[in-house]
Amino acid sequence: MFLSSNPQLNKHGELHHLLSIEGLPAAILWQILDTAQSFVGVTQREVKKVPLLRGKVIFNLFFEPSTRTRTTFEIAAKRLSADVINLAVNLSSQSKGESVLDTVANLAAMQADMFIVRHGQSGAPYLIARHVGEDIHVVNAGDGRHAHPTQGLLDVFTIRHYKKDFRALRVAIVGDILHSRVARSQIHALTTLGVPELRVIGPKTLLPSNVDNLGVHVYHDMAKGLKDVDVVMMLRLQNERMEGSFLPSPQEFFKFYGLTADKLALAKPDAIVLHPGPMNRGVEIDSDVADGNQSVILPQVTFGIAIRMAVMSILAGN
Amino acid sequence: MKIHIKNGRLIDPASATDARQDVFIAAGKIVAIGAPPPGYHANRTLDAGGLVVCPGLVDLAVRLREPGFEYMATLESEMFAAAAGGVTSLACPPDTDPPLDEPGLVEMLKFRARNLNQAHVYPVGALTVGLKGTHLTEMAELTDAGCVAFSHADAPLTDTQLLLRALQYAATFDFPVWLRPQDAGLARGGVAHDGQVATRLGLAAIPACAETVALSAILLLARETGARIHLCRLSSAEGMDMVRQAKHLGLKVSCDIAIHHAHLSEMDIGYFDPNCNLTPPLRSQRDRDALRAALADGTADALCSDHAPVDDDAKQLPFGEAETGATGVELLLPLTLKWAEESRLPLAQGLARITSDPARVLGINAGRLTPGASADICIFDPERYWKVEAQALKSQGKNTPFTGIEVKGRVRYTLVEGQIVFESA
Amino acid sequence: MTNPSLPDAEALLASLAAQMRAHVTAQTGLVGIVTGGAWLAERLHRELKLEVPHGSLDVSFYRDDFQHKGLKRKVTPSAIPFEVEGRDLILVDDVLYTGRTIRAAMNELFDYGRPASIRLAALVDRGGRELPIAAQFVGTMLALPARYNIELKRDTQGRLSLVLQQP
Numbered sequence: 018m019f020l021s022s023n024p025q026l027n028k029h030g031e032l033h034h035l036l037s038i039e040g041l042p043a044a045i046l047w048q049i050l051d052t053a054q055s056f057v058g059v060t061q062r063e064v065k066k067v068p069l070l071r072g073k074v075i076f077n078l079f080f081e082p083s084t085r086t087r088t089t090f091e092i093a094a095k096r097l098s099a100d101v102i103n104l105a106v107n108l109s110s111q112s113k114g115e116s117v118l119d120t121v122a123n124l125a126a127m128q129a130d131m132f133i134v135r136h137g138q139s140g141a142p143y144l145i146a147r148h149v150g151e152d153i154h155v156v157n158a159g160d161g162r163h164a165h166p167t168q169g170l171l172d173v174f175t176i177r178h179y180k181k182d183f184r185a186l187r188v189a190i191v192g193d194i195l196h197s198r199v200a201r202s203q204i205h206a207l208t209t210l211g212v213p214e215l216r217v218i219g220p221k222t223l224l225p226s227n228v229d230n231l232g233v234h235v236y237h238d239m240a241k242g243l244k245d246v247d248v249v250m251m252l253r254l255q256n257e258r259m260e261g262s263f264l265p266s267p268q269e270f271f272k273f274y275g276l277t278a279d280k281l282a283l284a285k286p287d288a289i290v291l292h293p294g295p296m297n298r299g300v301e302i303d304s305d306v307a308d309g310n311q312s313v314i315l316p317q318v319t320f321g322i323a324i325r326m327a328v329m330s331i332l333a334g335n
Numbered sequence: 336m337k338i339h340i341k342n343g344r345l346i347d348p349a350s351a352t353d354a355r356q357d358v359f360i361a362a363g364k365i366v367a368i369g370a371p372p373p374g375y376h377a378n379r380t381l382d383a384g385g386l387v388v389c390p391g392l393v394d395l396a397v398r399l400r401e402p403g404f405e406y407m408a409t410l411e412s413e414m415f416a417a418a419a420g421g422v423t424s425l426a427c428p429p430d431t432d433p434p435l436d437e438p439g440l441v442e443m444l445k446f447r448a449r450n451l452n453q454a455h456v457y458p459v460g461a462l463t464v465g466l467k468g469t470h471l472t473e474m475a476e477l478t479d480a481g482c483v484a485f486s487h488a489d490a491p492l493t494d495t496q497l498l499l500r501a502l503q504y505a506a507t508f509d510f511p512v513w514l515r516p517q518d519a520g521l522a523r524g525g526v527a528h529d530g531q532v533a534t535r536l537g538l539a540a541i542p543a544c545a546e547t548v549a550l551s552a553i554l555l556l557a558r559e560t561g562a563r564i565h566l567c568r569l570s571s572a573e574g575m576d577m578v579r580q581a582k583h584l585g586l587k588v589s590c591d592i593a594i595h596h597a598h599l600s601e602m603d604i605g606y607f608d609p610n611c612n613l614t615p616p617l618r619s620q621r622d623r624d625a626l627r628a629a630l631a632d633g634t635a636d637a638l639c640s641d642h643a644p645v646d647d648d649a650k651q652l653p654f655g656e657a658e659t660g661a662t663g664v665e666l667l668l669p670l671t672l673k674w675a676e677e678s679r680l681p682l683a684q685g686l687a688r689i690t691s692d693p694a695r696v697l698g699i700n701a702g703r704l705t706p707g708a709s710a711d712i713c714i715f716d717p718e719r720y721w722k723v724e725a726q727a728l729k730s731q732g733k734n735t736p737f738t739g740i741e742v743k744g745r746v747r748y749t750l751v752e753g754q755i756v757f758e759s760a
Numbered sequence: 761m762t763n764p765s766l767p768d769a770e771a772l773l774a775s776l777a778a779q780m781r782a783h784v785t786a787q788t789g790l791v792g793i794v795t796g797g798a799w800l801a802e803r804l805h806r807e808l809k810l811e812v813p814h815g816s817l818d819v820s821f822y823r824d825d826f827q828h829k830g831l832k833r834k835v836t837p838s839a840i841p842f843e844v845e846g847r848d849l850i851l852v853d854d855v856l857y858t859g860r861t862i863r864a865a866m867n868e869l870f871d872y873g874r875p876a877s878i879r880l881a882a883l884v885d886r887g888g889r890e891l892p893i894a895a896q897f898v899g900t901m902l903a904l905p906a907r908y909n910i911e912l913k914r915d916t917q918g919r920l921s922l923v924l925q926q927p
Contacts, residue, residue, distance in 0.1 A: 226534060230535075
């Protein structure tokens with residue numbers, strides 16, 4: 018009824034905005050991963066910059082506070098030699114004054130080339146993408162519960178780095194999938210790239226209805242769910258998103274769904290552990306696992322910069 | 336003024352008429368059908384060749400946005416939109432600002448509407464003061480002022496004891512109570528149907544049981560109290576089954592469906608189209624199909640537009656923040672025709688759901704073409720295709736999910752009490 | 761109009777190696793520009809029995825036509841397995857034409873460190889320079905009309921050949 022064509026792709030089928038992993042052909046995902054591989058090399062050099070986006074102006078438009086994600090986008094943009102402007106839109110003044118679209122229109126008039134948008138409402142970046150000129154690219158840095166595509170991409174990049182072939186893997190995502198934009202992006206990325214068995218593990222209150230329609234197997238028992246998996250992806254227990262009665266307490270959650278060493282032992286011995294951060298130690302993950310030798314949580318952060326450099330480069334060049 | 340409508344295909348569902356018959360109007364009433372009364376000379380003749388002549392449409396839910404929401408739309412603009420849609424009688428819900436909980440407000444609304452000389456306006460009064468759900472309104476006074484029923488609009492009514500008392504009180508005087516079945520707790524925070532689309536898009540969800548749980552309470556209390564209930568805007572297959580059962584058991588219950596729910600489902604949200612943010616939410620395709628079947632078999636008594644004009648600033652927002660509702664009074668006719676055609680029903684049966692059936696629900700003398708009745712008539716071209724263009728709508732609300740869609744069925748003339756209140760080329 | 765006949769790439773490679781032999785040392789760093797130049801660098805490295813491992817450069821992030829052409833589909837990671845700082849380098853490319861690729865390659869190399877010197881080896885120099893760039897080691901000069909492109913190909917046995925493409 019609305020836009021029948023994928024708003025992320027231009028008329029040549031190239032990436033024009035990155036709003037969600039859902040709907041992107043596998044070829045584009047591979048292109049992002051392969052380009053990111055080159056940027057990893059750049060981040061390991063003395064001079065960590067390339068001149069690719071010199072003269073471009075990138076606005077970090079964060080309607081939801083975030084230091085980590087904003088900083089990695091800023092670093093990535095600067096390593097591409099772009100100029101970065103950070104805008105933390107104060108939500109309380111938002112409700113008094115400018116609407117999302119007014120804010121964007123004003124910034125676009127200031128010769129913005131790209132908007133990196135984080136917003137508390139699912140779909141906000143789509144609204145923005147529909148209203149910017151055709152030379153402006155929009156990157157979704159997280160919208161409500163819907164998507165966090167760069168996180169999903171850096172997670173699969175990390176998995177590829179350690180495990181090589183997606184088609185041979187069993188992957189489990191654990192925790193608050195209902196409220197998680199990271200989980201949705203991970204699910205789309207992994208199914209598009211051909212992971213044969215994808216599991217979600219959590220209590221019924223934290224799993225959305227019809228989640229199996231996304232191509233996942235549902236487990237409520239973590240012991241069963243982790244058996245023989247190659248990759249364990251833990252989700253942050255979203256305290257700030259939970260109002261009311263999803264869980265009685267973080268303690269009970271940890272008992273049944275927290276990742277401890279003995280639960281991890283049920284997975285394959287060479288299984289890797291991912292977490293998008295920031296971690297709630299002792300709530301979804303035990304410190305000894307988070308800091309243990311199966312954890313790839315720190316490399317995820319490094320890869321995150323390369324992925325974001327790749328996304329911004331590909332968009333700016335299309 | 337004497338008006339002769341000639342050569343038209345007269346369809347009057349109430350009398351099961353579908354034939355070529357002329358209509359003769361004088362002094363605001365239909366004086367004859369078929370042959371003119373002796374000595375009749377028309378002042379104006381309308382050539383309805385190729386057109387359908389039917390009773391003026393009766394729309395059970397048209398928000399006129401006055402008093403209080405004039406920035407969204409005005410009485411003038413929305414009454415004109417109704418006329419353009421062929422609507423000659425409309426009920427307006429009490430969710431104005433302030434809500435229609437005092438006789439003075441109702442009288443003012445009726446007065447203002449009367450002076451515009453367009454559709455007949457039937458206000459539905461608030462069931463509780465301020466729609467706050469704590470105190471009953473003076474239903475008898477409000478009825479004297481012109482209210483035809485009492486409703487709680489979309490405001491939550493969480494105190495079941497109060498609901499019981501309200502139904503008992505209304506039943507005392509046989510006042511109809513119109514209720515939208517939605518359990519406030521189960522719907523809390525939700526913006527879309529709890530199904531695969533909300534899951535994919537990460538939208539806070541409203542399960543179908545929000546409707547069925549509330550419906551169950553309403554039906555049981557209706558049986559307890561003997562109150563006459565009209566259920567507004569059913570949205571789920573299970574809900575429809577419950578209504579079917581209740582009717583079978585002889586309960587005095589009727590229900591309606593909004594035109595959007597007869598055609599759209601959660602799938603139409605697409606890439607977060609805020610025009611599809613509706614109350615109740617658009618549910619699954621299975622639910623939509625059940626609603627369409629219920630309209631066909633009469634379990635659903637009427638289709639209404641649930642007209643809710645919203646200003647652009649309030650709609651062009653992220654989905655969950657957008658004001659709910661769609662403009663629809665101008666689409667009531669074509670969308671009803673579309674449902675009837677797709678369901679392979681005779682035109683007369685389709686038209687019944689927006690003429691004689693809603694008139695019966697409202698308890699008014701309307702929705703029929705008989706000699707002696709008020710000349711409230713809609714003349715339309717059933718074959719004319721037109722594209723829904725937001726800016727071309729007469730309503731101030733441009734918020735429709737049907738923008739850019741071609742529909743069939745164009746109003747050519749609308750008459751109220753024998754006056755032509757709308758005509759188009 | 762007949763196609764101009766192309767020289768034998770293997771013979772040109774041998775000629776390049778012969779020219780370079782007297783000018784390389786144990787410290788020389790060979791860097792091939794992806795893809796054709798990288799193949800050549802690999803062969804030259806073996807032929808000249810160089811000690812320092814050879815590097816490869818994908819200049820995609822340094823090109824001056826990014827605005828018009830965007831990033832190519834498949835970017836490969838550059839790999840320089842030696843210290844650039846203070847080293848004599850030889851850049852290797854298959855076809856030297858406008859000189860823009862070499863400019864980009866030099867910019868990229870300088871982001872790894874400050875070399876002592878950079879020289880250029882090109883299998884084919886087809887003229888048409890748009891920048892003041894010159895090759896010190898050239899397999900052959902070949903004049904070609906602008907609408908033609910030549911490309912280096914490598915078969916499954918590793919044999920190199922030049923092919924002509926009419927755009």
